[in-house]
Amino acid sequence: MKVDIAELSVLRSFVAPDGNPSSEVKAPKGVGRGFRCLFREFDNAHGGAVANVQSLIDFRQKLPQAERATLDALFLWPLALVESEGHSVGYLTAVVKPRFEERVRTPHSGEVTVPRTLDWLNNPDHARAVGASVVVESHDIILRVAYCAQIARAIHFVHSRGVVFGDIGPLQVVTSDSPIDVMLVGTEFMRVGGFSGEQQRVHSVGMCPTECARGQTVHDVGTDRFKLAALFRRILGEAEESPAPLFSLGARIDNEGIGMFDRGLGTDPHARPSAFEWYSYLYSQTVSHSAPPVIEMFEVLPEHGLRYQSIEVTWRVRGHRRLSLESPWGEVHALGIGASRHRLTLKQSGQFRLVASNGHGTTEQSTDIVYAFDPPAVRFVEVPELGDIATAMTGLDSTFLAEQVVQGPEFNWLDGNFGAVALPELPRLPELPQFDSVEVPLRQIDWEGLTSVVDHAMRTAEKEARYGNAGLLLLRQRAGVFFSRARSLVATVATAHLRVRTRRRSSRRH
Secondary structure, three states: OEEEHHHOOEEEEEEOOOOOEEEEEEOOOOOOOOOEEEEEEOOOOOHHHHHHHHHHHHHHHHOOHHHHHHHHHHEOOOOEEEEEOOEEEEEEEOOOOHHHEEEEEEOOOEEEEEEOEHHHHHOHHHHHHOOOOOOOOOOOHHHHHHHHHHHHHHHHHHHOOOEEOOOOOHHHEEEEEOOEEEEEOOHHHOEEOOOOOOOOOOOOOOOOOHHHOOOOOOOOHHHHHHHHHHHHHHHHOOOOOOOOOOHHHOOOOOHHHHHHHHHHOOOOHHHOOOHHHHHHHHHHHHHHOOOOOEEEEEEEEOOEEEOOOEEEEEEEEEOOOEEEEEOOOOOEEEEOOOOOEEEEEOOOOEOOEEEEEEOOEEEEEEOOOEEEEOOOOOOOOOOHHHOOOOOOOOOOOHHHHHHHOOOOOOOOOOHHHHHHOOOOOOOOOOOOOOOOOOOOOOOOOOHHHHHHHHHHHHHHHHHHHHHHHHHHHHHHHHHHHHHHHHHHHHHHHHHHHHHHHHHHHHHHHO
């Protein structure tokens, strides 16, 4: 349907929040359902823009009556093209309902009626300064979440029907406080899925997706999802932008929401949450905030450990505005709303308690008893048969003890003290010939063999000392064997020496 501009009766003219000239006119016959319409002039009336608006008008006409009524309640949808001398100059939409408008006083124009756009919600100080009747404080997260849920519902309605909104931004959304509702305006850049006309690069300030950062004209569901996350971040975050994209959200939404923002503002369009996912999450948040919090999971890992060991507490909670963790030794840790885990040092055994609260009540949950054990202590003993030994058996595996108690796996706590063993004193052998003499047939002492005897005795003692008195008896027997072998070696050396001396004396006599 097309209307000639000469047929329009202008009631008042103004500049829309997005900067486009607009006028309130009497509704032409057959256009809309009320007595008034809104005439919006094209910012750039090229063929692609006109064809795109016509595709949106055709899309609305094909919808069933019930869906068309929902569309008209959520959007200022194009109803008809307006022509002047055969050229399209704009289009007609329904008017903004009074509950989405604000009566304010300005320095230059006096008292005027303007749409209550999202930039008022994002900046409560500005709304308060101009005397707005509705001021949503920055800490009122519940009401802000409700507005976000309504926006997600509207975008899901068009996405599920193959329409891309395009220019999602604060100036394209007007709000109502009674009831909590939104309407999206500036729809001329929306695109029906089958339309393949010329594309424009349309992004509100601060809403440019990463795939369009270098001037690309990508205009699809993926860019809409990015802009949804960016818009919700403004509504739920601080009034001023922080250096970190999600810094201000940690104390306002839970860990699941932080994860959705992380994906929504990321570079992968396919990983970004859909409008339906956002609506499901945000709606569940409004419901959970109308009752005491729910603690879905709360646990400590590991469930037992050494005293002063680091442990991790994890949880999953819904609907909380405050969260704290109480330890068995009396410490209370205030936790961020967006946190889901906390590390601390285990000081003593007992139960940990998580306390979640909101304006409707408090919910608590305790863990099972977490046990704290003291590290094992090394007990030193003496073995008289082997002399004064600085290291002895503890009843523990030596490898585990080296790793946990002493100096790491590279330190052998047992063999490292062999130097402290009191070796037996060998008898002096008079007139012992030089070892480098070729005439000496004397077999030198096998020190490698002697060392292997000591190694074998000590390894056996380490295993057998674990069995009490029986092990001690075996230890003494092994020590006796060790000294018997040592004396045998000494006796062998002495006998060989005497044989050499006897041969020499016999040769001298002859």
